[in-house]
Amino acid sequence: MFFDIHHRFPRFLQASLWLFSTALGMVLCGCNSEKIEFRSNQLHAASISMDLTPPDIRQLADRAKGATEQLLGTADLPTWPASVLPPIDMEKVVRSSGPVGRDQSKVERGLFRKHCVQCHGISGDGRGPSAALLAPYPRDFRRGSFKFKSTPIGKKPTHSDIVRTLEQGLPGTAMPAFGTLSDSKEFVDDVDALAHYVRFLAIRGEVERRLLVALSEQEVDESTSLAILTRVANDWLAADSHSVQRPEWVANPSEDGRMESVANGKALFESEWTACVKCHGVDGSGNGTSQDFDDWTKDWTIRAGIDPAHKSEWKSMKKYGALKPVIDRPRNLKLGALRGGTSRGDIYLRLVLGIEGSPMLPVAKKENGNPGLTEEDIRDLVEYVHFLSENTRNISLSQEVQHASSE
Numbered sequence: 001m002f003f004d005i006h007h008r009f010p011r012f013l014q015a016s017l018w019l020f021s022t023a024l025g026m027v028l029c030g031c032n033s034e035k036i037e038f039r040s041n042q043l044h045a046a047s048i049s050m051d052l053t054p055p056d057i058r059q060l061a062d063r064a065k066g067a068t069e070q071l072l073g074t075a076d077l078p079t080w081p082a083s084v085l086p087p088i089d090m091e092k093v094v095r096s097s098g099p100v101g102r103d104q105s106k107v108e109r110g111l112f113r114k115h116c117v118q119c120h121g122i123s124g125d126g127r128g129p130s131a132a133l134l135a136p137y138p139r140d141f142r143r144g145s146f147k148f149k150s151t152p153i154g155k156k157p158t159h160s161d162i163v164r165t166l167e168q169g170l171p172g173t174a175m176p177a178f179g180t181l182s183d184s185k186e187f188v189d190d191v192d193a194l195a196h197y198v199r200f201l202a203i204r205g206e207v208e209r210r211l212l213v214a215l216s217e218q219e220v221d222e223s224t225s226l227a228i229l230t231r232v233a234n235d236w237l238a239a240d241s242h243s244v245q246r247p248e249w250v251a252n253p254s255e256d257g258r259m260e261s262v263a264n265g266k267a268l269f270e271s272e273w274t275a276c277v278k279c280h281g282v283d284g285s286g287n288g289t290s291q292d293f294d295d296w297t298k299d300w301t302i303r304a305g306i307d308p309a310h311k312s313e314w315k316s317m318k319k320y321g322a323l324k325p326v327i328d329r330p331r332n333l334k335l336g337a338l339r340g341g342t343s344r345g346d347i348y349l350r351l352v353l354g355i356e357g358s359p360m361l362p363v364a365k366k367e368n369g370n371p372g373l374t375e376e377d378i379r380d381l382v383e384y385v386h387f388l389s390e391n392t393r394n395i396s397l398s399q400e401v402q403h404a405s406s407e
Contacts (some may be wrong), residue, residue, distance in 0.1 A: 139296075
């Protein structure tokens with residue numbers, strides 16, 4: 001059974017589920033146990049080595065895990081090699097790792113196990129004790145891909161992008177908002193520290209995945225491992241340089257002619273140029289004809305020659321940690337709870353950047369001689385999506401928009 005806790009359950013049940021999953025995570029993960037370890041990535045090992053037997057796949061995964069730990073340490077004691085420039089604050093990474101408790105200075109440690117492990121798992125693989133109960137599943141950080149960010153597809157999120165997700169949460173999912181931590185004098189630095197640790201888990205996971213590929217082809221020495229880490233770290237170091245700024249009009253929208261702008265946005269929403277209706281449906285309720293899996297699912301199914309729609313094919317991967325493949329459902333824009341944010345600036349970024357790892361691609365822009373949407377068109381499309389989301393649960397458009405559309 002799956003839960004969309006923000007829209008199907010009242011708040012007291014949401015809180016109960018969160019408390020239950022937190023307690024379950026602490027019990028099953030043994031948050032204060034010294035034997036906690038990162039889980040080897042057997043699922044990726046299996047997806048790139050389908051011709052190997054299960055024991056060989058597990059051995060390959062364990063070798064990659066061992067090589068990764070030589071570089072980046074363990075779940076209780078993360079490290080970073082001095083020869084590679086880190087894109088993270090290792091002091092904050094160390095503070096967020098390990099068992100929950102307080103050091104001699106009374107500073108709380110083990111933040112990830114306290115707040116995140118019940119869903120995301122010790123390794124950040126999205127397989128915490130409560131993961132299978134949730135829809136969508138918790139994010140697997142190990143691909144180094146994040147959906148809601150200010151950078152283009154293929155580029156890493158900025159530190160601020162991850163902080164924003166932690167502070168605001170993801171409406172319509174089990175990902176809560178941790179913004180109240182920043183409002184507390186005692187926990188004011190916790191979100192920032194957690195963001196550094198999430199980046200660390202993503203870097204560690206991507207290095208392990210690349211080492212899996214390398215080890216499946218040949219032996220890997222220390223210099224090769226360092227070279228892989230350096231390439232991954234440099235991608236994260238460059239994140240800020242790829243950040244796209246929101247235009248001024250998103251912060252200072254004009255009410256003059258707004259309904260005409262919404263009407264034009266509606267026409268663009270329904271046009272072939274945007275193809276929005278193929279996924280979101282004509283009325284934006286998410287009932288379009290195009291339904292697909294996200295890249296986290298395709299990574300171990302389609303790219304490994306497995307059809308995720310057929311249990312007879314994908315069930316062989318369950319023993320390596322796979323959860324049942326589920327469709328990445330297009331958002332119902334009329335629910336008023338957009339996961340990437342409901343402000344005009346948030347909607348603008350989702351339209352011009354797309355949502356990495358999902359079927360949501362960037363809109364085509366009219367630039368460099370290529371056909372597509374002008375900046376005014378994008379503004380109108382933003383206004384229409386914003387109109388849909390702020391008029392929560394309205395079944396049809398207001399008479400104002402219908403009138404504007406007919407003029």
